[in-house]
Amino acid sequence: ETGVTQTPRHLVMGMTNKKSLKCEQHLGHNAMYWYKQSAKKPLELMFVYSLEERVENNSVPSRFSPECPNSSHLFLHLHTLQPEDSALYLCASSSNGAGEPYNEQFFGPGTRLTVL
Amino acid sequence: GQNIDQPTEMTATEGAIVQINCTYQTSGFNGLFWYQQHAGEAPTFLSYNVLDGLEEKGRFSSFLSRSKGYSYLLLKELQMKDSASYLCAVRDSNYQLIWGAGTKLIIKP
Numbered sequence: 001e002t003g004v005t006q007t008p009r010h011l012v013m014g015m016t017n018k019k020s021l022k023c024e025q026h027l028g029h030n031a032m033y034w035y036k037q038s039a040k041k042p043l044e045l046m047f048v049y050s051l052e053e054r055v056e057n058n059s060v061p062s063r064f065s066p067e068c069p070n071s072s073h074l075f076l077h078l079h080t081l082q083p084e085d086s087a088l089y090l091c092a093s094s095s096n097g098a099g100e101p102y103n104e105q106f107f108g109p110g111t112r113l114t115v116l
Numbered sequence: 117g118q119n120i121d122q123p124t125e126m127t128a129t130e131g132a133i134v135q136i137n138c139t140y141q142t143s144g145f146n147g148l149f150w151y152q153q154h155a156g157e158a159p160t161f162l163s164y165n166v167l168d169g170l171e172e173k174g175r176f177s178s179f180l181s182r183s184k185g186y187s188y189l190l191l192k193e194l195q196m197k198d199s200a201s202y203l204c205a206v207r208d209s210n211y212q213l214i215w216g217a218g219t220k221l222i223i224k225p
């Protein structure tokens with residue numbers, strides 16, 4: 001596997017279910033991100049982990065719970081979601097540090113989540 | 117508040133040139149990115165500007181004017197595969213990316 005992978009690609013869940021999204025990066029990066037992408041809206045940054053420590057949490061509801069066990073893996077645990085949480089959830093990674101002029105983010109293909 | 121504006125949708129003809137504009141108002145500026153996103157796929161990096169001027173990469177060029185809070189992405193010799201959404205993002209003073217809603221580019225034969 002190369003780049004950033006995400007599983008599952010599609011997920012349909014009820015409001016009472018508990019599920020987890022998984023992201024894995026094979027790029028040797030030290031920062032990982034969760035974004036929410038809704039139709040015709042800007043990407044919304046949800047969480048940022050740098051060196052496995054959460055450094056950003058943009059007032060995301062507690063029904064979303066991130067976990068970063070190591071620099072290559074990132075999870076988003078979901079519980080008691082609402083229909084308005086239906087969206088594309090994108091994971092990204094980057095290499096942040098001196099000598100990295102762009103710090104561009106590399107994205108996974110996303111998980112299309114539908115909450116019924 | 118911080119804001120990135122870009123047109124919602126544009127249409128162009130195969131073989132032509134199209135310019136996608138992006139204006140921004142952010143807390144500080146540490147670079148501007150353009151990403152391409154095909155339907156159902158991940159955004160992929162296209163270009164980065166941090167100094168004023170034009171950056172050229174093959175058929176794609178990106179321009180930045182920091183004093184005007186303005187950038188554009190120029191696509192030449194359009195191909196059908198260029199049909200995608202183009203996302204403008206600005207890195208603010210906290211080094212966080214602020215994203216525009218994207219411009220959907222439709223290429224017609």
